[in-house]
Amino acid sequence: MIIAVPYKNGNIFQxxxxxxxxxLYETSDAKINKTEIIPTNSIGHGGIVDILRERKVSVLICSGIGNGAKKLLxxxxxxxxxxASGDADKAVSDYLMGQLVYDADAGCNHHCAEEG
Incomplete structure (x- = not known):
């Protein structure tokens, strides 16, 4: 399974x-086998979802996310x-152990009407 996290300086980007x-985290048997950091060039949620699809990502762990991005996912x-917030590696490890702290109703707190 491949897990993705918006990333900056070791943390989940907000x-x-x-x-x-x-x-990106390539995982199996609840363990991280390989990681890779890839640039998105700030292409927006539609372009990022395209990258996730092309890379066969199954799970996204993130912080703020708008309705348009949720729909595309x-x-x-x-x-x-x-x-989710804080250390990206810890968040993925927590997810794999069934202990990720997240907010099922998380959204974004700015320009959600235009971005979705």
């Missing part, structure tokens, strides 16, 4: 659609867990 990088069968 706004999915504005992230400049994603950290659902349409592409990518599970997402918003409202």
């Amino acid at each position: 706004h999915f659609g504005k992230t400049e990088a994603l950290k 659902r349409e592409n069968s990518i599970l997402f867990f918003g409202g």
Whole structure:
């Protein structure tokens, strides 16, 4: 399974659609086998979802995320867990152990009407 996290300086970046990088985690048997940081060039939520789909990401762990991004993730069968914060590696490890702290109702707190 591949897990993605919007990433900056070791932490979960606070706004999915504005992230400049994603950290991808290749996992199996509840362990991280390989990681890779890829640039997104701040292409917005639609372009980022395209990257996730192309990279066969199954799960996204993020912080702030708008309704448009949520819709695109659902349409592409990518599970997402918003409202997470802090260390990205720890969040992925917590997810793999069934202990991720997240907010199922997480959104974004600015320009959600235009971005979705």
